[in-house]
Amino acid sequence: MIEVNDLVKRFNKFTAVDHISFDVKEGERFALLGPNGAGKSTTIKMLTTLLEPSEGQLFLNGYNVVKEKDQARKSFGIVFQDPSLDNDMTAWENMQLHAILYGVNTSKLKKRSKELLELVELWNRKDSLVKTFSGGMKRRLEIARGLIHEPKILFLDEPTVGLDAQTRSLLWNYVDNLSKVKKMTIFFTTHYLEEAENNADKIAIIDHGKIIQIGSPKDLMKLTKTKTLEKAYLKLTGESIRDEKVDPHEAWRSRVRARNMR
Amino acid sequence: MKVIYILWLRQIKRFFRSKSRIVGSVGQPMLFLLALGYGLGSVYKRAGQGDYLHFLVPGIMIQTALFAAMFYGAMIIFDRQFGFLKETMVSPVSRLKIMIGGALGGATTATLQGILVLVVSYALGFRASHFLMVFVAIFIMLILSLAVASFSSGIGSFVEDMQGFQSINQFLVFPLYFLSGALYPLNNVPTWLRIIAEINPISYTVDFMRWALIGQTKFGITKDLVVLLITLVVCVLFGAYRFKKVQA
Ligand SMILES: Nc1ncnc2c1ncn2[C@@H]1O[C@H](COP(=O)(O)OP(=O)(O)OP(=O)(O)O)[C@@H](O)[C@H]1O
Ligand SMILES: [Mg+2]
Numbered sequence: 001m002i003e004v005n006d007l008v009k010r011f012n013k014f015t016a017v018d019h020i021s022f023d024v025k026e027g028e029r030f031a032l033l034g035p036n037g038a039g040k041s042t043t044i045k046m047l048t049t050l051l052e053p054s055e056g057q058l059f060l061n062g063y064n065v066v067k068e069k070d071q072a073r074k075s076f077g078i079v080f081q082d083p084s085l086d087n088d089m090t091a092w093e094n095m096q097l098h099a100i101l102y103g104v105n106t107s108k109l110k111k112r113s114k115e116l117l118e119l120v121e122l123w124n125r126k127d128s129l130v131k132t133f134s135g136g137m138k139r140r141l142e143i144a145r146g147l148i149h150e151p152k153i154l155f156l157d158e159p160t161v162g163l164d165a166q167t168r169s170l171l172w173n174y175v176d177n178l179s180k181v182k183k184m185t186i187f188f189t190t191h192y193l194e195e196a197e198n199n200a201d202k203i204a205i206i207d208h209g210k211i212i213q214i215g216s217p218k219d220l221m222k223l224t225k226t227k228t229l230e231k232a233y234l235k236l237t238g239e240s241i242r243d244e245k246v247d248p249h250e251a252w253r254s255r256v257r258a259r260n261m262r
Numbered sequence: 263m264k265v266i267y268i269l270w271l272r273q274i275k276r277f278f279r280s281k282s283r284i285v286g287s288v289g290q291p292m293l294f295l296l297a298l299g300y301g302l303g304s305v306y307k308r309a310g311q312g313d314y315l316h317f318l319v320p321g322i323m324i325q326t327a328l329f330a331a332m333f334y335g336a337m338i339i340f341d342r343q344f345g346f347l348k349e350t351m352v353s354p355v356s357r358l359k360i361m362i363g364g365a366l367g368g369a370t371t372a373t374l375q376g377i378l379v380l381v382v383s384y385a386l387g388f389r390a391s392h393f394l395m396v397f398v399a400i401f402i403m404l405i406l407s408l409a410v411a412s413f414s415s416g417i418g419s420f421v422e423d424m425q426g427f428q429s430i431n432q433f434l435v436f437p438l439y440f441l442s443g444a445l446y447p448l449n450n451v452p453t454w455l456r457i458i459a460e461i462n463p464i465s466y467t468v469d470f471m472r473w474a475l476i477g478q479t480k481f482g483i484t485k486d487l488v489v490l491l492i493t494l495v496v497c498v499l500f501g502a503y504r505f506k507k508v509q510a
Contacts, residue, residue, distance in 0.1 A: 082345050082348075083344065085349075089272065096268070097268050097269075098353075
């Protein structure tokens with residue numbers, strides 16, 4: 001369902017993603033784990049047509065992501081790491097706009113939006129402007145929005161950041177159900193390793209733009225002779241904190257984001 | 263079609279929700295109308311040119327539509343900064359539709375602002391030569407706004423921030439406007455100014471507008487219409503081309 005061959009992304013001289021390859025099967029739940037700045041979001045941006053790869057091939061649902069963008073775009077849904085809601089519209093309007101962009105018909109739009117807003121407990125706030133939401137409420141809305149059109153492939157870039165434990169477990173139950181019942185392929189990143197341990201069928205660990213290990217959570221623990229994924233992860237990536245390269249544009253965005261979250 | 267409609271609607275809703283934008287949109291043109299209309303009115307009359315307010319209103323309406331439509335490009339910059347642009351960019355909708363939907367919305371709100379200024383002008387004593395011609399005026403504003411909104415989406419697609427966008431406004435749009443004959447007749451101006459006005463598409467739109475509202479034309483309406491339509495086509499092509507390359 002997802003195929004990545006020898007993918008490279010360079011920003012000027014800096015290589016953010018360095019010759020990575022992997023594939024994800026239909027209905028599989030795949031986690032890309034790695035320290036800050038490892039290249040996870042960059043990989044997702046290339047897979048979702050937001051960034052052009054410097055080298056390599058990408059396929060989603062059999063479509064070449066670079067050459068058949070529109071077909072590829074029809075195949076996935078995404079919850080971004082950074083905010084992407086329209087703050088000056090209501091929760092409902094954000095849902096509606098999304099559904100129409102993805103060609104969801106009106107009756108399904110209404111039904112799905114209600115279902116999902118109820119799931120993330122925003123139904124009674126559906127007519128409030130998004131800018132009046134708390135950080136966690138915005139996050140929940142982003143997730144609900146990403147699910148309306150029932151894509152074949154769902155990308156979740158740190159979906160649970162800033163969410164309370166209840167919502168997190170609710171979300172993962174829902175996502176597991178999607179992969180089992182609807183055969184939806186799930187591609188996610190997270191820094192909560194127990195989430196990956198419990199919800200991923202396959203994990204790739206990426207560091208400095210390179211994939212250092214791929215396998216099921218069990219494989220990784222066996223390989224490193226550890227009892228939890230967290231320990232396995234630390235063994236593979238080392239314990240030191242990453243010095244993320246500071247990009248002024250990114251820094252600005254994260255400031256905006258921090259402000260929106262408040 | 264539904265996609266274009268919903269993106270159009272988004273601009274309309276955002277406009278009506280922002281009281282400050284509505285007030286601001288008429289504030290500046292009003293200032294021009296009052297300061298220039300009353301300030302220069304008597305000089306204008308003494309020079310034997312007739313009533314300045316009537317001469318000025320069509321120009322001020324073009325000003326309103328022009329700058330309001332330019333503002334649409336700034337919306338794209340905000341959408342990028344607040345992240346919403348990503349939402350549209352990953353969707354399976356052609357970039358052209360996204361651009362056109364938003365630009366139509368920007369053009370509609372710009373035209374509404376122009377209409378508001380016309381209403382205010384009526385309160386100040388302005389009268390169109392024929393009431394039905396007001397609809398022609400609205401049509402002209404709509405076409406101009408659509409051209410300018412498309413142009414500004416092209417600009418908003420590659421300019422990184424508001425400062426960059428403002429400098430385009432200051433070094434391109436302001437001069438085009440001030441040198442267009444919107445504020446003064448082009449009959450007795452120095453040759454260089456006349457030449458600039460004659461290669462400036464805004465001059466023709468102003469001329470067209472003046473014809474519609476007070477029955478005066480310098481270039482003739484055929485020329486005015488042709489220039490307006492060419493401007494529209496060029497701007498839409500430019501906007502579509504640049505917007506295709508937009509980076510969220
Ligand atoms: N537009 C850009 N221009 C320059 N460098 C960039 C750009 N986007 C990302 N980078 C760099 O690429 C590297 C990988 O960034 P990326 O966002 O993919 O990390 P990540 O694995 O998602 O990290 P996090 O866990 O913090 O979200 C970082 O060093 C980052 O500074
Ligand atoms: Mg990231």
